[in-house]
Amino acid sequence: MTIKPLRGAAFMFWLASAGLLRAAIPPTENLLPADTLAFLAVPDCAAARLAAKSAPGLMFWNDPAMKPFHDKLAGKWNDQYLAPLEHDLGINLDRFVDLAQGQFALATTVNGSNGHDDVPPGLLLLLDTKDQSSALKTNLATLVKKWNEAGRALRTESYHGLAFTVVPLSSNDFAGILPKKTPVSEIGQPPPKPQKPGEIYIAQFEGLLIMGNAPKVVEPVAAHLTGGSVPALGDNPAFAADKLSQFRDHPQAFAWFNGKAFFDLISQAPAADTESASPLGNFSPAKTLGALGLTGLKSVSLALRQTHDGSTMTVHITAPEATRAGLLKILALPPRDAGVPPFVPADAVKFTRLRLDGKQTWAELQKMIEVLTPNGQAGLNAVLGIANSLGQQKNPGFDIRNDLFGNLNDDLISYQKAAGSGSADPSAPPTLYLVSVANADAMIGAIKTIAAMSNPQSDATPPREFLGRKIHSIALKPTRTAGGMELHSLYVSASGGYVALSSDQAMVEEFLRGVSGQNKALRDNPALQGALQQLGGAGGGLLGYENQRETMRATFKTLQTPLAADTLKLFPPAIREWMDFSLMPNYDLVSKYFYISTFVGSANSEGLTFTAFAPRPPGLN
Numbered sequence: 001m002t003i004k005p006l007r008g009a010a011f012m013f014w015l016a017s018a019g020l021l022r023a024a025i026p027p028t029e030n031l032l033p034a035d036t037l038a039f040l041a042v043p044d045c046a047a048a049r050l051a052a053k054s055a056p057g058l059m060f061w062n063d064p065a066m067k068p069f070h071d072k073l074a075g076k077w078n079d080q081y082l083a084p085l086e087h088d089l090g091i092n093l094d095r096f097v098d099l100a101q102g103q104f105a106l107a108t109t110v111n112g113s114n115g116h117d118d119v120p121p122g123l124l125l126l127l128d129t130k131d132q133s134s135a136l137k138t139n140l141a142t143l144v145k146k147w148n149e150a151g152r153a154l155r156t157e158s159y160h161g162l163a164f165t166v167v168p169l170s171s172n173d174f175a176g177i178l179p180k181k182t183p184v185s186e187i188g189q190p191p192p193k194p195q196k197p198g199e200i201y202i203a204q205f206e207g208l209l210i211m212g213n214a215p216k217v218v219e220p221v222a223a224h225l226t227g228g229s230v231p232a233l234g235d236n237p238a239f240a241a242d243k244l245s246q247f248r249d250h251p252q253a254f255a256w257f258n259g260k261a262f263f264d265l266i267s268q269a270p271a272a273d274t275e276s277a278s279p280l281g282n283f284s285p286a287k288t289l290g291a292l293g294l295t296g297l298k299s300v301s302l303a304l305r306q307t308h309d310g311s312t313m314t315v316h317i318t319a320p321e322a323t324r325a326g327l328l329k330i331l332a333l334p335p336r337d338a339g340v341p342p343f344v345p346a347d348a349v350k351f352t353r354l355r356l357d358g359k360q361t362w363a364e365l366q367k368m369i370e371v372l373t374p375n376g377q378a379g380l381n382a383v384l385g386i387a388n389s390l391g392q393q394k395n396p397g398f399d400i401r402n403d404l405f406g407n408l409n410d411d412l413i414s415y416q417k418a419a420g421s422g423s424a425d426p427s428a429p430p431t432l433y434l435v436s437v438a439n440a441d442a443m444i445g446a447i448k449t450i451a452a453m454s455n456p457q458s459d460a461t462p463p464r465e466f467l468g469r470k471i472h473s474i475a476l477k478p479t480r481t482a483g484g485m486e487l488h489s490l491y492v493s494a495s496g497g498y499v500a501l502s503s504d505q506a507m508v509e510e511f512l513r514g515v516s517g518q519n520k521a522l523r524d525n526p527a528l529q530g531a532l533q534q535l536g537g538a539g540g541g542l543l544g545y546e547n548q549r550e551t552m553r554a555t556f557k558t559l560q561t562p563l564a565a566d567t568l569k570l571f572p573p574a575i576r577e578w579m580d581f582s583l584m585p586n587y588d589l590v591s592k593y594f595y596i597s598t599f600v601g602s603a604n605s606e607g608l609t610f611t612a613f614a615p616r617p618p619g620l621n
Contacts, residue, residue, distance in 0.1 A: 025128050025208050026224060028105045029234035029243065032124070033220040036233045037265075038257040039107035045100035045128075048252045051306050056617055060593035065585035076578040095139055102128030102207070110261065111216050115268035120198070122217035126210060133207035140165075140204055157201070159215070162222040164203040238318065242301040246316050251303040259297040259318075263289050291371035293326025298607075309534065310615040318607040326368050330361050332603040333541030336410065339523065339532075340543070343496075343511065346520035349429075349550040350416035355541035358408020358435075391449040403439070404446035411436030413498070415522075417507070419554035429554065430504035432511055440494035447492060447501070448474055469493050469512050471505070527615060531598040534613050540602025542610070548594040549617075556587040592619035 025031075028041045042048050052058050061070060086093060104127050111122030129136045144165055147154055155166045201218045203210045205225045212218035223230045233239055239256060247254050267286035289295050298318040305312045319328045336355040344351060369376040384400050391398035412435060419429040437443045448457060455477040463470035476488040491508045493500050500511050522528065528545055532538055559581040595617035601610045 025102065025206065027234075028103055028126065029239060030232050031126060031221050031224050032105065032107050032233040033109050033122070033217065034231035034233060034235060035110040035122075035261070036258065037108050037110060037121070037262050038255070039105055039233075040253070040255040041103065041105040042253045043103050043250065044252075045102060045104050046130075049100075051252055054620075055306060055311070056593045056595075056614075056620060059620065060590055063590055063593070065589040068583040069580065069585075072580055072583060073578050091143060092139075096127070096209070099129040099132045099136055099139070099209075100127055101130040101132055104128070109217055110265065111214050113265065115265040120213070122212065122214050124210075124212045124217050124221070126208060126221070129207040129209065131207065133204070136204055136207065136209055140202065140209075157215070159219045159222040160226045160228050162203050162205060162226060164201045164210075164218060164222075167200040167202065169198045169200065238299045242299055242316065242318060246301040246303050246314065249305065251305045253304045255302040257300040259294070259299050263294050263297065267295070288372065291326060291368045293324060293328040293368075296320070296323035296325060296328055308616065308621075310531075310613055312534075312611065312613045314609065314611045316607055316609045320607070321605045326364065328608070330356070330364050331601075332608055333601060334410070335539055335602065336541050338538040338541050338543040338600070340521070340528070340545070341413070342521050342523060343514050344413075344415050344522045345510065346522050346525060347417060348415040348522050349418050349547040350414075350431075351522060351543070351545040352412075352414050353538075353543045354412045355410050356412055357410045358412075359406065362405040362408070387449055387453060390452060391445065395445060398445065398449065400446055400449065403442040404450075407437045407439050407443050407446070409436035409438060409497070411498075418550045419557070428503075430502065430507045432500060432502045432504075432507040434498040434500050434511070436497055437494075437499050440497075440499050443499045444472060444492050444494065447490075447499075448472070451476065451490065466493070466509055467512050469495055471508055471512075476503075527596050528598065531596065531613050531615055532600075534615075535598060535600045535611055538600055540600055540609075542599075542601030544599040546597050548597055548614075549591055552594045553587050553591065556584060560584060592617060 028039070028043070032039060060066065082093060085091070105125070107122075107124045107126075109122030109124065111119060113119040113121065144154065147167060153168055157164050157166055198213055201210075201212045201215065203218070203222070205222075208225070210218055210221055212221070220228075220230050220232070222228070224232055234243075236258070238258070238260065242256060267289055286295075296319050298320070300318070301316045303314045305314075317328070319332075321332070324332055333355055334357070338353040338355050340351060340353070366377065366380070369380060387400045388398060391400065391403075412433075414431060414433045416429050416431040435443070451457060451474045455475055457475060461473055461475075463472045465471075470493060472492045474490040474492060476490055479486050479488065488503060489505075491502055491505045493508050493512060495512050500508050502508050522545070531545075532543075595615055597612060597614040599610060599612035601608065603609070
């Protein structure tokens with residue numbers, strides 16, 4: 001009598017266990033092929049969707065005041081891209097987006113390419129619907145029916161026991177979305193082969209949707225899901241190290257780039273074969289990458305985290321110190337204080353400090369030029385020789401290598417005031433640049449000499465005395481405007497081991513005056529102090545700060561003036577009509593969504609790390 005209930009309980013336990021096992025889809029890195037070049041992943045779409053609802057950026061976009069601008073832009077986007085895509089493939093994208101409950105991943109793979117063939121990169125999409133597998137199955141069945149009715153020659157291929165529906169694409173698919181490539185025939189060469197339309201491989205494993213563009217892309221995924229022993233991305237030592245150090249604490253989203261595999265692939269491409277010798281020499285991918293130092297880059301990882309305190313984004317470049325060269329060596333800043341100096345005023349809306357070694361940077365740049373092109377160094381020496389000849393006309397001892405490059409120390413600072421404070425043009429806010437130097441007079445002389453190479457200077461304009469310091473006025477090359485030629489000047493002075501440069505004379509004067517006891521300093525800003533505490537300080541050689549509430553005010557003002565028309569010229573004509581800035585609201589109605597943002601950088605023996613933090617705006621708490 002007691003056996004039947006026990007059997008029933010055991011049966012129910014088995015069903016529950018089986019359901020849990022079916023839902024246990026392996027993590028992204030254990031599904032992706034071993035030849036993955038890059039991927040973006042969201043581990044938990046349901047949680048990410050919930051967090052996004054309270055994100056300041058999305059709240060701003062969905063604010064009723066933004067509705068006119070939002071609706072027009074979204075409508076144009078839908079008409080131009082989403083609607084044609086859904087029409088070509090017979091897909092209702094909203095249905096699939098709503099099914100996203102678990103992990104999502106979008107990846108690109110080598111796909112058997114050798115770097116200089118016509119094999120396209122592999123593309124892979126993974127979407128875990130968790131307990132929505134029945135709905136996913138229904139949607140896929142509806143798609144297959146539509147494709148069959150549309151006359152597409154579907155077929156089925158099986159990999160490791162998992163059946164994939166193969167959907168052939170026609171040359172007309174995505175015609176309104178992707179630009180068509182025009183085949184180019186070279187003289188003496190056979191005409192290029194017509195580009196073969198691609199295919200999409202689609203399968204469902206329990207609640208997981210798998211979509212790829214080639215068998216080599218989807219086959220490893222099928223093997224990983226069905227117990228196969230083929231390598232996965234998770235077996236890559238570089239990824240495993242980045243996962244341990246960068247992807248801990250469950251980020252809402254993360255991305256990874258296999259730099260070594262990517263640059264090795266590009267390096268296999270042959271150098272351009274030119275019949276006539278170029279004065280710059282023949283560039284080969286391997287030579288170029290080596291000169292830039294990118295061959296020393298192993299991987300790049302990105303992690304995005306959002307909490308009630310704000311949003312944090314971390315980018316880590318794995319580049320061991322022993323193999324760094326070129327750009328990576330320049331960016332590997334020494335561990336020096338990059339905090340805000342006391343003379344930076346509190347009303348600065350942007351601030352950046354970079355403890356960059358000027359002499360080392362100049363030396364590394366020369367090495368890069370010398371490797372990239374045999375004649376590059378000779379050309380550079382010729383330009384420097386002209387500058388020396390020009391400078392020695394007034395100062396026989398002038399040497400631009402010593403007075404400019406050899407004069408640099410290890411501190412670069414810039415800060416900006418709000419648009420309109422000293423500048424009538426909201427798109428050109430007053431900005432001050434500070435360069436730490438060993439000999440200020442020599443540096444100023446070098447700057448004058450360089451300026452004279454493009455615009456002759458008048459000796460009739462002596463420097464102006466200000467609080468015991470000299471402010472030099474350097475005439476810049478005039479620019480043509482609708483009203484005629486517009487004159488510009490660069491104002492240069494020195495104090496406290498820095499050479500100060502600005503196109504706004506008041507900014508230079510304020511620096512020379514310093515922050516008095518009556519004025520507050522930016523370093524005392526409580527929001528900045530809190531952000532730096534969150535970031536672990538600014539001892540890594542790099543700090544950036546922006547008062548986005550004020551800079552966005554200037555942005556809104558610029559977009560709502562005739563200057564916006566000039567900005568829109570940068571975009572294709574089809575997109576210009578999308579962004580009707582006249583529909584933007586009064587900024588005060590949406591200013592609560594903006595606050596401050598900060599970023600820091602540092603380097604150690606393993607690589608370079610850059611972290612940005614944006615505290616949650618107080619008005620949204």
